[in-house]
Amino acid sequence: MGQVLDCREAAKIFLESIKKDSLDLKNKGINPTLAIVRVGKREDDIAYEKGILKNCEKVEITGKVHECHEDIDMNSFVRLIKELNTDASVHGILIFRPLPRHLDESIIKHIISPDKDVDSMNPLNLAKVFEGDLEGYSPCTPAAVMEIMKHFNIDIKGKMVAVLGRSMVVGKPLSMMLLKEDATVMICHSKTENLKEAAASADVVVAAIGKARFIGAEYIRQGATVIDVGINVDENGKLCGDVDFEAVIDKASYVTPVPGGVGSVTTAVLLKNVIKGAKMMR
Ligand SMILES: Nc1nc(=O)c2c([nH]1)NC[C@@H]1CN(c3ccc(C(=O)N[C@@H](CCC(=O)O)C(=O)O)cc3)C=[N+]21
Numbered sequence: 001m002g003q004v005l006d007c008r009e010a011a012k013i014f015l016e017s018i019k020k021d022s023l024d025l026k027n028k029g030i031n032p033t034l035a036i037v038r039v040g041k042r043e044d045d046i047a048y049e050k051g052i053l054k055n056c057e058k059v060e061i062t063g064k065v066h067e068c069h070e071d072i073d074m075n076s077f078v079r080l081i082k083e084l085n086t087d088a089s090v091h092g093i094l095i096f097r098p099l100p101r102h103l104d105e106s107i108i109k110h111i112i113s114p115d116k117d118v119d120s121m122n123p124l125n126l127a128k129v130f131e132g133d134l135e136g137y138s139p140c141t142p143a144a145v146m147e148i149m150k151h152f153n154i155d156i157k158g159k160m161v162a163v164l165g166r167s168m169v170v171g172k173p174l175s176m177m178l179l180k181e182d183a184t185v186m187i188c189h190s191k192t193e194n195l196k197e198a199a200a201s202a203d204v205v206v207a208a209i210g211k212a213r214f215i216g217a218e219y220i221r222q223g224a225t226v227i228d229v230g231i232n233v234d235e236n237g238k239l240c241g242d243v244d245f246e247a248v249i250d251k252a253s254y255v256t257p258v259p260g261g262v263g264s265v266t267t268a269v270l271l272k273n274v275i276k277g278a279k280m281m282r
Helices: 010-028 043-058 074-086 105-111 124-131 140-151 172-182 193-200 262-280
Strands: 033-039 062-068 092-095 160-164 184-188 204-207 225-226
Touching: 010 043, 010 092, 010 140, 010 262, 033 043, 033 074, 043 062, 043 262, 062 074, 074 105, 092 262, 124 172, 140 172, 140 225, 140 262, 160 172, 172 184, 172 262, 184 193, 184 262
Parallel strands: 033 062, 033 092, 160 184, 160 204, 204 225
Antiparallel strands: none
């Protein structure tokens, strides 16, 4: 029987230090503020937003949601981001992704101010992550995966880590961060042949494919570690991961659950980045 890696404790430790920083800033007259930009009503965006606002309250960060209609045109959207860029009361901007197709992400990513880009969407910030320089903003979900590995002393140096997914929000930046820590990284995706065999050859499997309970025991080597990045909502409206937890828990050594897993730390990393932004603007 494998062990469940409850990540809420790690998130809690994180949030306590964020609260201290936030109160320090407030004493200096700075009110750390995050602007959240949501287009439409995607379920995963709304789940994230709820988590963010709940934790903002806990650590005394102001979270302001800018909800846009899913048909908002490119000009209006760009105008909103530029307003947030120049608004001195805003220290961090988070744009939920993926955006609807008519809002061209390849243009928008250049518009968000690198100084406020708390999810590292701007290529200027992302380039540093890819070079192995983690001083600036790192994308929150990959950073959360790395924090979890550190928290639970999961040894990845020289180990084979299979990353399932190659998005710019998770798979690609995470692969580079793992590489920095000397993992041997295998990036798998929708065109990968023999995905089951590939994943089952790894010491650690990170699932970030966005398909509810897709990863069964066949994908996991006996004794492997499984990190579930997926945030899906199932038929019953319940939060679930990309991993079929019940199927995998007996075969793996360690598995992160959903909820109580990566998502809880993602929110904490985001708020830490807002503090980083607020400190930068002093
Ligand atoms: N630019 C961008 N970056 C993202 O990282 C991103 C995104 N867009 N779009 C949506 C997805 C989804 N996602 C979630 C993270 C946490 C919870 C979540 O539920 N967090 C709870 C805890 C959940 C748990 O206990 O596991 C909390 O913070 O309290 C949900 C969803 C981030 N994403």
